[in-house]
Amino acid sequence: MPLEVPDRDEWFPKLDAFPRPDWPAIWGWERAWVKKEDLAEATCHITRHWLERLRTTLGDAYSVVESEHFHLVSSLDEAARLRMLQFLERSRARLVQTLGDVAWTDGIGKHVVLRFASLDQYYPYIAHFYSEGEHATSGGMFLRNGYAHIAYYEQLTMDSERVTLAHELAHNLVAHLPLPSWLNEALAEAFDADLAGGRFAAVDRELHAEHEAYWNADAIQEFWMGKSFHVPEGQRVAYSLAQVLLDIINREVRPKPEEFRRFVTQATWHDAGEAAAQEQLEVGLGEIASVFLGEGDWSPRPETWESRRQKQA
Secondary structure, eight states: OOOOOOOOGGGSOBSSSSBOOOHHHHHHHHHHHOOGGGHHHHHHHHHHHHHHHHHHHHOTTOEEEEOSSEEEEEOOOHHHHHHHHHHHHHHHHHHHHHHGGGSOOOOSSOEEEEEESSHHHHHHHHHTTSOSSOOOOOSEEEEOSSSOEEEEEOOSSHHHHHHHHHHHHHHHHTTTSOOOHHHHHHHHHHHHHHHHSOOOOOOOHHHHHHHHHHOSTTHHHHHHHTGGGGSHHHHHHHHHHHHHHHHHIIIIIOOOHHHHHHHHHHOOTTTTTHHHIIIIISSOHHHHHHHHHOSSOOSOOGGGHHHHHHHHO
């Protein structure tokens, strides 16, 4: 007997222009009514209900398609949709192979990718996931709240879209780990270079001057906390520094693959990965940062972070 999953209006309230699934209510229904062996199928049905409602909101140009591991909402034509799904499946397989048991592969349901045709649709959609205030611009995002999914907007070339997707998919596959922001972003940058033809952003003279002007003992704590990645004035140098630190680890520290995977598995946002670095890389993050930034007080100081958050609140 086929599994019957209701499509309830109260599960998909329109808090703004878009249906916003009430995932706690949905998951509560699943716990009460769905057998464990049917959970993946039920989740796929509910996800299809959500995405079909979203497609209706976005307009007739959009369609919903899926593959073994992905749901895709887009305005792409049939041939382009197929190529996109093939790229996503190849990228996921490569990431899982590279990450090994670090990768998040036992989640319920498929990955969801939303490709918006314009910024006028993209930014209102992602605004729901932001707190009020000024935020940096983005070309795509991995959205963790509720059913984790990727949202991005149509870009000038398919190559640039693939870089964005590889980056956000990397975030998706390590979303179960309590990674510090700098390591999460550095890994995503490394994977988009590997999977989609992105490249390591070399630090030229102009960018190096920006680093010298921006980083000090106070600003580096904002970096370790993850705040620098979300403010317009710090975003460019924060992403760059994250890449540089990972490059230094690869070139100078040279951990064995299993040591690096243990570092990634153990690194936590609570201390920016300092304890994991000391244990698995046998070097502190401040010392790694000093290779690029020069002498200074660059080590994470998590004991100061709570007072910083209270001042910023």
